[in-house]
Amino acid sequence: MAESCLAEHLGHYVELTARERDALDGLTAGSRTYRRGAIVRAEHGSNGDIFVVVSGWVYSFALLEDGRRQIVRLHFRGDLLGLDGLAFPESPDAIGALTDAEVCLIDRARLGALFTDHPRLAALLFAVQQVDRVNLTDRLVSLGRNSARGRVAALLLQIANRMRFANLPVSDGFALPLTQEEIGDLTGLTAVHVNRTMRVLSEQGFITRSGNMLRILHPDRLARIANHSRRNVAIDPAWLPNRS
Amino acid sequence: MAESCLAEHLGHYVELTARERDALDGLTAGSRTYRRGAIVRAEHGSNGDIFVVVSGWVYSFALLEDGRRQIVRLHFRGDLLGLDGLAFPESPDAIGALTDAEVCLIDRARLGALFTDHPRLAALLFAVQQVDRVNLTDRLVSLGRNSARGRVAALLLQIANRMRFANLPVSDGFALPLTQEEIGDLTGLTAVHVNRTMRVLSEQGFITRSGNMLRILHPDRLARIANHSRRNVAIDPAWLPNRS
DNA sequence: CGGAGCTTTGACCGGCGTCAATGAGAGTGG
DNA sequence: CCACTCTCATTGACGCCGGTCAAAGCTCCG
Numbered sequence: 001m002a003e004s005c006l007a008e009h010l011g012h013y014v015e016l017t018a019r020e021r022d023a024l025d026g027l028t029a030g031s032r033t034y035r036r037g038a039i040v041r042a043e044h045g046s047n048g049d050i051f052v053v054v055s056g057w058v059y060s061f062a063l064l065e066d067g068r069r070q071i072v073r074l075h076f077r078g079d080l081l082g083l084d085g086l087a088f089p090e091s092p093d094a095i096g097a098l099t100d101a102e103v104c105l106i107d108r109a110r111l112g113a114l115f116t117d118h119p120r121l122a123a124l125l126f127a128v129q130q131v132d133r134v135n136l137t138d139r140l141v142s143l144g145r146n147s148a149r150g151r152v153a154a155l156l157l158q159i160a161n162r163m164r165f166a167n168l169p170v171s172d173g174f175a176l177p178l179t180q181e182e183i184g185d186l187t188g189l190t191a192v193h194v195n196r197t198m199r200v201l202s203e204q205g206f207i208t209r210s211g212n213m214l215r216i217l218h219p220d221r222l223a224r225i226a227n228h229s230r231r232n233v234a235i236d237p238a239w240l241p242n243r244s
Numbered sequence: 245m246a247e248s249c250l251a252e253h254l255g256h257y258v259e260l261t262a263r264e265r266d267a268l269d270g271l272t273a274g275s276r277t278y279r280r281g282a283i284v285r286a287e288h289g290s291n292g293d294i295f296v297v298v299s300g301w302v303y304s305f306a307l308l309e310d311g312r313r314q315i316v317r318l319h320f321r322g323d324l325l326g327l328d329g330l331a332f333p334e335s336p337d338a339i340g341a342l343t344d345a346e347v348c349l350i351d352r353a354r355l356g357a358l359f360t361d362h363p364r365l366a367a368l369l370f371a372v373q374q375v376d377r378v379n380l381t382d383r384l385v386s387l388g389r390n391s392a393r394g395r396v397a398a399l400l401l402q403i404a405n406r407m408r409f410a411n412l413p414v415s416d417g418f419a420l421p422l423t424q425e426e427i428g429d430l431t432g433l434t435a436v437h438v439n440r441t442m443r444v445l446s447e448q449g450f451i452t453r454s455g456n457m458l459r460i461l462h463p464d465r466l467a468r469i470a471n472h473s474r475r476n477v478a479i480d481p482a483w484l485p486n487r488s
Numbered sequence: 489c490g491g492a493g494c495t496t497t498g499a500c501c502g503g504c505g506t507c508a509a510t511g512a513g514a515g516t517g518g
Numbered sequence: 519c520c521a522c523t524c525t526c527a528t529t530g531a532c533g534c535c536g537g538t539c540a541a542a543g544c545t546c547c548g
Binding site (some may be wrong): 490491494495496497498499501502503504505506507508509512513514515516517 | 520531533535538540542
Binding site (some may be wrong): 190 | 503504505506507
């Protein structure tokens, strides 16, 4: 019955009651699937859909006038997307599928009702938003101050961390479904330079690659050149309103 | 009585009832002032304070091992800071004062109670968070894909927009209380190159400077080289729960 | 008058973008 | 099984943007 994986996702942070799980599952209003490369939501459109990633890799991005692209965020299983529609009549960025992906729609009105009926869940959503924001600031720091090598290193570590968090298998290497051009669009580099940079990371023994399988050999040393700090997430349970 | 300016700030988005204004003002728990250059909150500290900027320019930033700095956000009157403390036991970034500044503290427990007592205000805070997030993504795109000239141009436009929104006078030029080093830390450049870049922007007639007064002469042309898009903010009132 | 902080300018160099060519697979149709 | 095509990875040559280092003005303040 759990079409949405919101309950599963929020359950990582806090223990949920059965009623709360039902409430979260009740937000769902159908699901959709997309093929690799498909556009889920266009930029400047008025599509205010809110949804949750069920499977696959989804990304949001901005296009510049000259055709270049900057990927703003990656989204994995459990991530809540499209919330910007609550504050902007036009989509500030576009959303697409990096792999075949499935999402399930969230009914906007029911999400609003959640604030009345389940204040604890609303507060939890509010707190979880902060995690997304901090991820964004970490990427901002990387783009602002890291060299190409550091940017790619930071990206790989962030991806590994987020996959681990989404319970995707990472331990000894993982499939990286990104072209070098997409890595460039994530890091603000060109595809050519991504290629050179990843070769250097291999030669220096930080990572190994074969096909699209990637393995991080020295997370600590990689973290140093990426200016990456591991962050503990722990939502203060005392702050949340009482269970319902 | 309105020590906090939260009510004023949120009132920009939605009409508030008197009771709601009282509730927002009641979140306040004292205020503090800081001198230009003072540190409001250190990185990796366990200071979980939440507060609102009352006056002055405040910024959050990250320090790298080698001493370089990346400024992540600027905060103006009405901005809510320190929410990351709800999800992270250690501050993910530091906060400082760019000018003399005054902030007022928000009582964390009362903020939690707001979710129970005033679901509409909680939903409004949730929606307003999206505005902050989109501001961050705009900066990310600028750092990822703009040249030095574009990055500085984008920064100046963003600052002007946010000052306008905070009802600070901007019309014909405004005082920019930032050193070129700080502009560099905002844009991911060095102070030296910021200097060269701003000279070019002057010579090309986009801006004029005298002292720290800055005037934007051609917002439209500047927006083009900054890949800047003006965004309308409009919180969907139908989505919010009923007034209380 | 002197010092501290900031701005401005020059010389030099390296990292990363650009352009272009080649290789390597995967899929498609004959 | 073999062209053919399309996408993506790889590599080299070359040039420019922006970093680095250093020195000199400018302003404010003691």
